[in-house]
Amino acid sequence: GQNIDQPTEMTATEGAIVQINCTYQTSGFNGLFWYQQHAGEAPTFLSYNVLDGLEEKGRFSSFLSRSKGYSYLLLKELQMKDSASYLCAVRGRSGGSYIPTFGRGTSLIVHP
Amino acid sequence: SQTIHQWPATLVQPVGSPLSLECTVEGTSNPNLYWYRQAAGRGLQLLFYSVGIGQISSEVPQNLSASRPQDRQFILSSKKLLLSDSGFYLCASLTDYGGYTFGSGTRLTVV
Numbered sequence: 001g002q003n004i005d006q007p008t009e010m011t012a013t014e015g016a017i018v019q020i021n022c023t024y025q026t027s028g029f030n031g032l033f034w035y036q037q038h039a040g041e042a043p044t045f046l047s048y049n050v051l052d053g054l055e056e057k058g059r060f061s062s063f064l065s066r067s068k069g070y071s072y073l074l075l076k077e078l079q080m081k082d083s084a085s086y087l088c089a090v091r092g093r094s095g096g097s098y099i100p101t102f103g104r105g106t107s108l109i110v111h112p
Numbered sequence: 113s114q115t116i117h118q119w120p121a122t123l124v125q126p127v128g129s130p131l132s133l134e135c136t137v138e139g140t141s142n143p144n145l146y147w148y149r150q151a152a153g154r155g156l157q158l159l160f161y162s163v164g165i166g167q168i169s170s171e172v173p174q175n176l177s178a179s180r181p182q183d184r185q186f187i188l189s190s191k192k193l194l195l196s197d198s199g200f201y202l203c204a205s206l207t208d209y210g211g212y213t214f215g216s217g218t219r220l221t222v223v
Contacts, residue, residue: 104155
């Protein structure tokens with residue numbers, strides 16, 4: 001099976017930097033994903049890591065260490081609209097297929 | 113790019129009534145498709161996935177079922193809804209870049 005752990009809630013100030021951590025256990029690792037989900041809406045894709053290292057995309061960066069089962073999402077220059085839930089997801093082997101499993105999400109509150 | 117259509121957006125159904133939620137995908141062929149449920153304040157729970165027409169895998173035992181009658185159509189059904197079936201139902205598709213794209217979801221309330 002797969003197990004994903006991330007903090008339940010974080011708060012940060014507008015303009016600051018925040019790092020959301022995710023640790024995971026899985027068999028047959030085949031990629032780690034970060035999604036943003038605003039209240040009442042569907043998740044939207046932020047990043048995809050399959051190799052170790054940092055992937056940067058604008059104000060968002062995601063890091064992966066496969067040996068440690070660890071990832072983080074880094075958000076820079078925080079804006080009020082970044083207040084949302086951030087979901088860490090891992091794709092691992094289940095039977096004969098690769099299946100994505102999502103963590104419970106980290107609710108980020110950005111205040112002025 | 114892929115687009116996923118889900119309807120309806122909101123649904124209120126009595127306990128014991130049937131359910132049918134439809135998901136259709138545009139912009140790709142033979143996609144891997146997934147049904148997720150998100151209960152209030154909870155994470156996404158994978159219910160079913162399909163790698164092709166007529167191929168359904170169930171992740172969680174429940175009173176729900178899924179079918180894939182056409183390449184780009186994925187249907188979630190129940191013969192008799194339970195209160196515990198309430199939640200936000202999301203259809204997702206595996207994309208060419210390796211990630212997943214989601215439909216806009218159906219919020220189901222069983223009363």
